Structures are given as structure tokens and as C-alpha cells.
Amino acid sequence: MKKLALLSILTLTSFILFSQTEKRLIPSATLKNMEGANVNTSDFNNDGKPMIINFWATWCSPCKRELNNIAEVYGDWVKTTGVKLIAVSIDDARNAGKVAPYVNGKAWEYEVYIDSNQDFKRALNVNNVPHTFLVNGKGEIVWQHNSYLEGDEDELYEALKKLAAGEDL
């Protein structure tokens, strides 16, 4: 019985893994936008141009450093690649109300959502923030990176430029 169950799990898993050739699409989860309305993540789109999905929190120092650093070059990135950055805050009720004033106060031009219950974070298997995903025009995840070190945004930009030029990553 045990062996049979294990065997069926293994067969199922290997079947899925080997058949998993296409890239992963953005999974579905419900987030709140800055107006308090529900938005489904599978509706994220940027008219066929690339998107960056970044997980952050108001209490996370490296997250804010990363988003502040990107904010300075974001205008150029948008101009050259048409990219849209979606910043998903995992702040809960303690800080969720401070997200919009913080984002506006820092004059960020990103599209910002709140994942208070961390459903989207779990769906994307994010361990810790910050975590960054690069998504192609078809909504497929093509690149991801955990943590932030000063200068990481350059690597992200290189990947983004390749993606925008239609090259393989």
C-alpha cells in the first residue's frame, strides 16, 4: 500500500516535471490595489511588453534600497524597454495603510498592490523579501532573483534589455 502510493506520487511527479516544458505563467491570487479594490494577479499585463514583479515590505530595509535605487533609473528603463514594475507589498494590517503614503512620498512611479494575506507570495514560492521576477510580454516568468545587493539592479536591467530585444535569457 505504502509502496504503491509512493510509486504513484513519483510517477505523477516525474510525469509533471518532464512535461513541464513551457514557462510558468503568473499564478492567480487576489490582491488589493491602492484604492482598496480587489485585483486578480492573472490580469496583470503590459500590452505585450515586459513586467517586473517585486515583493517588498515597508519594514524591509534592502527592499526599500532596491526600489529607491530602481526609482532613479526607472524612467530610462521604461523608455528603452517599455517595462512596467509592479511592487507587491506584503505588509499586513499594521503597516498596509502606510504603503500608499510611503510610495507617493517617495514619488515612486510603480504600480503598487498589497498582499496582506501573502497568498500571492505563497503562490510564487517566495521565501523572503525582496524577491524579483521578470515576466515577458506573454506573462511568463523568465528570470527571478532573491535578496538585494547594491548593484543588483544592473543585472536586472541587462536581463530586461535582452528580453525586450527578444533574446534568450
Added chain:
Amino acid sequence: MSLKKVISFVLLIAPFIANNISAQSIDQVMSRGEIHGNFQLDMQYYQEDSLIGATAVPEHTLMNGFANFIYTNGNFEAGFRYESYLNTMLGFPAKYKGNGIGYRYASFTNEEMKITVGNFYEQFGNGLIFRSYEERGLGYDNAMDGIRINYKLAEGLSVKGVIGKQRLYFESGEGIVRGIDGELMVNDVLGGTLKESKTKLTLGGSFVSKYQADQSSQYNLPENVGAYAGRFVLQRGKISLNGEYARKINDPSADNNFIYKEGEAFYAQTSYSSKGFGLTFSAKGVDNMSFRSDRNASLTDLQINYLPTLTRQHLYNLLATLYPYATQPNGEIAFQGELVYKFKKETFLGGKNGMSLLINYSTVYNIDSTALPASDTTYLGYTSNLFAIGEERYYDEINVELTKKFSPKLSGIFTYSNIMFNQAVVQGKTPQDHPDIYANVGVIDLTYKLNKKHAIRAEFQGLFTKQDHQDWATVLIEYSYAPHWFIAVMDQYNFGNLIEKERIHYYFASAGYLKGTNRIQIGYGRQREGIFCVGGVCRNVPAASGLTLSITSSF
């Protein structure tokens, strides 16, 4: 959970998959399926260090690890988390022991409805009467085990229903929790011209009830305890206003000393923001609102609700770990204001590269209450007014943070904080020999970019107080080589301690390698006994010394 249970779970979900398969070819169905997961491992080799009070452990090393696996196929989804504690690391609840499946679920979605069976995390409104969530870094997990239904009744109108038992380590608590929540986006539902209106209104309401048999011979305890809450969010352009009020019927428990008083709470927030400027004010009151699915539970076990703390969540080590505030569920009233402002570039204060300012003020008091006399027979404990501020202050802080870029290479964050901390109340110490702590804290955090990939970051922190262990200093130097490497050294020094032999250095060195979603970090040194917080939840960790290894990954 035993292997037997895993097998029965697999058998449980198999029909879902099999059903799909019979209709279409296996190949077609399977090619739509995806498996993803994430993994984390923390391990420590413990050394004895009598100076800081760290002891060795009989196992020499302790380890916590887990991995999540999620399978999705069209509208079907199933997943589980394997957890391993061999044995539980110091500071984690010792009841996590051995291996098991701590979490497993299956769900499907169709046009209007999502059904989840097994474990799930969910929250109603701000969580004042219901929130099940996890904070793996602290071993906090009160996942529900039961059934959840999310139903979208109409555009702008949705309902959630939950029923289940709460996770208690590798078991479930004995109480049953049931709840329903509805949310209405008024503009969407009424439609017409309102849909385009700049003013948007959302209303929400929830009801939660728990059941636990009364086995007491001493009291006549309520077996069903209900709680309800109502909320609104009003938004017009740059202005936002939201509020929630919650009430709970009598719920005698170990937390409130088995009194029969009802509980209540409110949380209100307003904000105004425009480009370069953000302002928030919030207020919160809590009275007798501890809510657990087992009336005898303590610590972080079996909590049904979440009472957010209304103080600034700190980023720097000394501020975050020495005197962090935590909500007092038995009663408190709190206020907070925060201003974020960005000075434009090419102005006097903004300079060439701009500067931004954040000011946060928060204060917390007890609520005004009067204890009932000993002759009282109502067992209500005390009388109170949720909106009346009492005379005892629990916490107070003014925090100023300046972020300034001096040049493309050099930037800095400068923080000043002045805090008052009532350790007797917040940490449950005796008031006689634990006076309120008044501290001044300064932090200078500088980042210098050597070139595109190499950077040095240095933190200098000082905490000055006449109480507790007096003055502390922390120096941290981090060298990073993007995108893969970093190395850091830190020393925390209790230089002002009045007792000379307790002026201890807590040094710690670490190095890490990162690639994609992989992160491997090793560290060596001393960790101070103290309070460790992640995402607003805190736990006490004992002093420890030794070698640590941490690995995270996802796919």
C-alpha cells in the same frame, strides 16, 4: 502527520486528477500541470559560552527545515509542506519536534467559487476577529484545517466562509472555528455613474464563532463564543479613510483571568498623499480582545485574531531587538502619525541628488478602567471605556529618518529615535525593579559604491539609556560583490553597562552566496539573548554561540 495520512491525502486528491484524465488524454491534461516549490534550512552548531550565558546542546547541532510543493493544473491546485525539526533550534517552540507534513490542501476554482479543503490561511478585514497566518522564521503558524469557500456573488460583492480547527504544532487545537465575511464595493454594485465616481466606498462585515466544550467544574463557561466586526474604506483621490470596529461576547480565558466581560476593538486610519508627500494618522483601541480557540492556551498558540501593533516597525538591530513594542490584548489605546516627504532635486535641502524625510510618532496608553470590588458577583472583572485614555503609558516614540544621496557613489540613511518603553507591562516584569526605559538612539547607515558591482555598507548604531543595561553600540560592515557574494562583520557592544564584567562584545561574521533563487549563508559568532521579530511577530531567543548555516531556494 504520519505517512498514512499523506497516503490518504493522495488518495483523496487522486479522483480529482483521475476525473480530469478520463475526459481527455493523459498527455493533454498533464502538459497543463505545473509543480513549483520552495525550501529553507537553518542549522546551528552550538558552543558553550559562559560569558553570555549560552549553553551547548546534547545534539551539538540543531536544524529546522521545510519545503513547500504546489501542483497546479488549470483550475485545480494542491500542495503540501514537509517540515523537519531535528531537533528544534533554540528559541523556537520546543513542541515542534521531528518530521511531518505541517500543511496540505487541495482546491479548485470555477467561475464564481473557489473551494479549498485541508489547510489554508485567511483573513477578514484587518484581522481583528479572524486571521490565520504563518511566520515561518519564528515558528508561528495557526493555519486552519477544514474547509473554505470563496464566493463571488456579483461584481463587487464577495463572501468568504471558513470552518476548521487551528494548527497547534503537529496537531490541531480542540476548538472549532467558524466564520463568514462579506465585502461590498458599493460603486461596483450600484453601478451607473457611481462606477466612474472619484469617491469609492467599500463596506465589509464579518462574524466568527468558536466552539469548545466546557469541562470546568469551577465555572459555567460559554461553549460558543461569537465575535463580529464591521468596516469601511472610503477613498477620494488623494484622501483615504478607513475604519473597523469589532466586538466579542463574554469569553472567560486564561488570558483575561476568566472574567465574563465582553471584548471590543477599533482601528481607524486616514491618509493624504500626493507626489513627494504622504501623511498618515491612525488610532486603535483594544479591550479584552484576546481570542483563541482554546481558552487555556497561551503564548502564540491558537490565536484566532490579530491585533496590529501601532508603533513604527524598526529596521535596525538595536531598535528592533532591544525594546520592541507588542500589542497588549487585554487593553490599550494607541495613536500613530507618519509623514513622508521628498525634497526635490536642485533645491536647497534636496541638493543635487535629492533627499527624503520620514517622521513617525507613536504613543500607547492603557485604557481607562476601574476594577470591580471583591464583593462583585457579576465576574465582569472591571468597567472600562474603550475610547478613554488611561494614565499609564506603555510606549512612546518619535522617529526621524533622513535619506540622502550625496553623490552617485555615496548615500546615507540617518535615523534618530527617542523612545519610552514600559518594560514592566510589555515584558511582564515586576514594576518595582524594572522602571520605564527612556532611550535615545542614533543610526548612521552609509553605502559607498566602489564601482558598478562592488559596494561597502557600514552601520553605526548607538543606544543611550540610564535604565536596563545602559548604553549599547553596534558597528556593522558589509562588503558586497553583486550579484553573487557578500561578507559582513558585526559587533554589538554593551559598553555602558554599569557592571563592568557585563560589558560584553557580541561579534558575528557572515558570508553568503546568492544566485537566482538560491541563497547560502554561513555565520559564526555570538547572538545576544533578546527579542527577535519578523514581520511584526516577536519571540524571545536565548543567548547562543556557534556556527550557523542557512539555505533557501525555490523553483
